[in-house]
Amino acid sequence: MLIQNNNNIQQASTRKREKVLILGPSDSGKSTLFHMLKLITSGHDVDAKFENNLRIVSSWVIERIWEAMGEQERNHLKDLIPELRSVFENTEDANLATELQNRDDCCEILVTLWKIPFFREFYESVWSRDGISMFENVKELVSRIEHKKSFSPYSLVHCRTTGILSYETMGKNTEIEVIDVGGRRNERKKWIHCFEDTHTLIYMVSLSEFNQTLIEDNSTRRMDESLSLISEVMNSRWFVGLRKIILFVKPDILCKKLENGVKYGGELNPNILPELDRIADHYLKLVINSIITEFFKKIDRTTIDSYHIVNNTSEDDIKSVCEMIFGERSAQKTTFISPCIIPANNRMILCLFNICLQEKLTDIQIITSNEEENYY
Structure with a gap:
């Protein structure tokens, strides 16, 4: 020893x-x-930490999009989802994320909202505007929640x-x-x-x-x-x-x-x-x-x-x-x-190369039917 x-x-x-x-x-x-x-x-992340982090980032996304909406858009959204009206009406904007984080169904609320065309279209119309601070990977976040993929939530939603x-x-x-x-x-x-x-x-x-x-x-x-x-x-x-x-x-x-x-x-x-x-x-x-x-x-x-x-x-x-x-x-x-x-027609070649790279293979040369590609 x-x-x-x-x-x-x-x-x-x-x-x-x-x-x-x-x-x-x-x-x-x-x-x-x-x-x-x-x-x-x-x-x-371990399961408990993962679920908690996922609720946090989901609440941030909902709060940020809600803050970007005017009164007319907010009223229209509440009419579309009457079952969630109380969530938005009884909570101050500054406390919305905190309130949502305390709900076990926070992630499900985001998925429900994302399925509403008006909500998606509003997000798409504002996310790339100058002067508006908006999360960029909401679609990917919702997809991973729906497919129950394990990932790092903070990798998709910016945390200062x-x-x-x-x-x-x-x-x-x-x-x-x-x-x-x-x-x-x-x-x-x-x-x-x-x-x-x-x-x-x-x-x-x-x-x-x-x-x-x-x-x-x-x-x-x-x-x-x-x-x-x-x-x-x-x-x-x-x-x-x-x-x-x-x-x-x-x-x-x-x-x-x-x-x-x-x-x-x-x-x-x-x-x-x-x-x-x-x-x-x-x-x-x-x-x-x-x-x-x-x-x-x-x-x-x-x-x-x-x-x-x-x-x-x-x-x-x-x-x-x-x-x-x-x-x-x-x-x-x-x-x-x-x-x-x-x-798309070159992605398979690149993916194959990346697999070879991760396996630490050397002197890689990928030859296609039309041309020879020496990628590296």
């Missing part, structure tokens, strides 16, 4: 430690990534991060500490407390925020804030020599906005990055290329280890990117592109 304990001590002393810091402005997807990484490495969050997990012979910090301006003064001993810096960019302004300053576009912040962060003396990775997230939300007729107001750059050629939709490819190249102008790209386009509510996407960042293929500076923006 003594020998075994000594071996354990020796292994612990030789084990490497790595600190991963996630930075970006508010609503850039930092907290979602943090919760997804924790979910993947630590497992799903205040202070510093961290958790530790084990990689191969490496102890990894992952840190998330609040992204609002008044939270950033706390960032410096996390800079020391950082090994990997992940900067988050939301592709879908081009038409939105900051919650704390509605005169500043979120994209402009993120462009300014990435220049400050990536060029900081604190991060010289670190592994730096940029994650462009929410491509699914970007697609939805463009499909709903929201126009990208920035200048379109026709000089497409070679790795983006896999995106079939020409306008979508132009928009994504234009956003990414704007960010690259703010930094010395030679100092960036890699960049990826990720749906950060997808476990499969996060697993694939984790393997490329922390796994055996991390030395290869290749770009992951989420299957959600790859044409």
Whole structure:
């Protein structure tokens, strides 16, 4: 036993430690990534905690949509669901979420509301407007509730991060500490407390925020804030020599906005990055290329280890990117592109590749009947 304990001590002393810091402005997807990484490495919430968290996020969604409604919309909704009239009439707006969280049927109420076309149509009409703070993944949340899927509720519904969050997990012979910090301006003064001993810096960019302004300053576009912040962060003396990775997230939300007729107001750059050629939709490819190249102008790209386009509510996407960042293929500076923006006929190829990647197979070459695709 003594020998075994000594071996354990020796292994612990030789084990490497790595600190991963996630930075970006508010609503850039930092907290979602943090919760997804924790979910993947630590497992799903235990049943009691899962049910409680699900009630909390369901109540937030209902409250936020109710707050966005005018008196006419509210009265119409109450007429459509008389059995829930008392819930809305007897509760102050500020207390609605708390009241709903105390009900065992809170999640069922959200599902019931979502089945009402008027409720869905109202949500769709306001969620992408500038100046309105609205949850983006309500449809996916309701679908997972209906299908009784186990997941991290906070990965789908944004929860503002205040202070510093961290958790530790084990990689191969490496102890990894992952840190998330609040992204609002008044939270950033706390960032410096996390800079020391950082090994990997992940900067988050939301592709879908081009038409939105900051919650704390509605005169500043979120994209402009993120462009300014990435220049400050990536060029900081604190991060010289670190592994730096940029994650462009929410491509699914970007697609939805463009499909709903929201126009990208920035200048379109026709000089497409070679790795983006896999995106079939020409306008979508132009928009994504234009956003990414704007960010690259703010930094010395030679100092960036890699960049990826990720749906950060997808476990499969996060697993694939984790393997490329922390796994055996991390030395290869290749770009992951989420299957959600790859044409349907190419998704099977990409999914097959990602399975091979997760199984740590090497020298992968996928050959189709029409052409040879060397994805990585």
